[in-house]
Amino acid sequence: MKISRRGFFKTAGAGAATGVLGGQAKQSLAALPVREDPFAGAASTTSVCPFCAVGCGTIVKSLDGKVVHIDGDPEHPINQGALCSKGLAFSQTVNSPGRIQTVRYRAPGSDKWEEKSWEWALPRIARLIKDTRDATLVQEKDGHAVNRNEGMACLGGAALDNEECYLYAKMARALGVVYLEHQARI
Ligand code: SF4
Numbered sequence: 231m232k233i234s235r236r237g238f239f240k241t242a243g244a245g246a247a248t249g250v251l252g253g254q255a256k257q258s259l260a261a262l263p264v265r266e267d268p269f270a271g272a273a274s275t276t277s278v279c280p281f282c283a284v285g286c287g288t289i290v291k292s293l294d295g296k297v298v299h300i301d302g303d304p305e306h307p308i309n310q311g312a313l314c315s316k317g318l319a320f321s322q323t324v325n326s327p328g329r330i331q332t333v334r335y336r337a338p339g340s341d342k343w344e345e346k347s348w349e350w351a352l353p354r355i356a357r358l359i360k361d362t363r364d365a366t367l368v369q370e371k372d373g374h375a376v377n378r379n380e381g382m383a384c385l386g387g388a389a390l391d392n393e394e395c396y397l398y399a400k401m402a403r404a405l406g407v408v409y410l411e412h413q414a415r416i
Contacts, residue, residue: 269299276303279317280389283414284308286317297321363405379406388414 272291279286287306291299300321304311323329333346366381384402386395402410
């Protein structure tokens with residue numbers, strides 16, 4: 231490659247300027263105060279944002295039973311580290327004092343909620359599902375076998391991951407449910 235005298239001085243000048251600026255940047259970075267990690271000692275867990283059907287991956291930091299920080303997961307194939315404002319703020323949902331963490335039951339005709347245990351709730355839910363399916367299953371229509379459960383609907387949530395959605399849909403289909411929807415589409 232041929233280079234003119236003028237070109238040589240231009241290139242050498244640009245190189246020297248870059249070196250000086252690079253040195254200054256290094257010096258000013260070294261002068262910055264070192265910040266302590268505000269989440270030192272916090273446990274990190276991967277999770278999925280519960281708010282919409284995008285299903286962004288998150289890294290949740292928790293300390294003493296409280297969520298202290300949420301970031302986008304850079305290794306998640308959907309959002310690659312990005313989160314919208316709702317996803318960034320979802321620690322408020324987890325930490326909210328208004329969050330219900332126990333089973334609540336309102337008996338038919340009652341205007342009061344009662345607190346119940348899971349040991350009480352799960353067999354009751356199973357019993358009601360079985361009774362409803364038995365009472366409302368349509369096995370045949372116009373001479374064709376349909377096996378359609380017309381008395382139930384199933385609603386999935388955005389916090390479910392792929393595998394959970396797969397199992398949930400399988401269970402619904404096995405019960406003959408045709409009204410199978412997703413919270414984020416409503
Ligand atoms: S971070 Fe925003 S875009 Fe991503 S799943 Fe949550 S609500 Fe949807």
